[in-house]
Amino acid sequence: MPIEANGKTFETDEEGYLVNLSDWEPAIAEVMAAQDELELTDEHWEIINFLREYYDEYQIAPAVRVLTKAVGKKLGKDKGNSKYLYSLFPYGPGKQACRFAGLPKPTGCI
Numbered sequence: 001m002p003i004e005a006n007g008k009t010f011e012t013d014e015e016g017y018l019v020n021l022s023d024w025e026p027a028i029a030e031v032m033a034a035q036d037e038l039e040l041t042d043e044h045w046e047i048i049n050f051l052r053e054y055y056d057e058y059q060i061a062p063a064v065r066v067l068t069k070a071v072g073k074k075l076g077k078d079k080g081n082s083k084y085l086y087s088l089f090p091y092g093p094g095k096q097a098c099r100f101a102g103l104p105k106p107t108g109c110i
Contacts (some may be wrong), residue, residue, distance in 0.1 A: 005031045017099050024052075024102025032100050039087040044088050044100075050074065051101040064094040073078060 001010045001016070005027035011019040018024055029048055033040045040048075054070060055061055060072060064082065072080020079085075085093035094106040097099065 001050050003028065003035075012101075015099075015105060017104075017105055021102055021104070028102060029100040030105045036090050040100075041088075046075065046079075047071065047085065047088060047093070048101045051097055051103060055101070056070065060092065061098045061103040063106045064092065067094055067097075067106075099104050 001014075002011050004010070006025065006063070010023050010028060013019055016035075018028065030040060031042070038044070050071060051061070052068070054067075054078055063090075064085070068080055068085060070080075071085065074080075082093070085097075089096040089100075098106055
């Protein structure tokens with residue numbers, strides 16, 4: 001199902017992930033969040049940008065356990081825990097945050 005952002009149409013797969021990762025722009029995350037009835041805050045953007053940097057470095061979208069550890073290492077223990085990440089991304093910090101960040105579905109996610 002394609003999504004529209006900034007007057008452009010972007011192709012997504014059946015689960016809502018961008019087909020072309022290079023198409024990503026922040027407006028896409030805003031549209032996806034609105035579809036999920038979320039308003040993105042600075043805290044959301046911190047994790048979204050972290051995920052994009054992580055993907056650039058490792059070429060993989062991290063599963064929740066790896067994401068939690070990596071966030072804790074870089075942003076501190078108060079943010080590197082499941083409770084905090086689920087408070088931002090209630091449909092799953094791995095799946096939902098990666099989708100907003102324009103990344104593929106994390107390995108190991110159902």
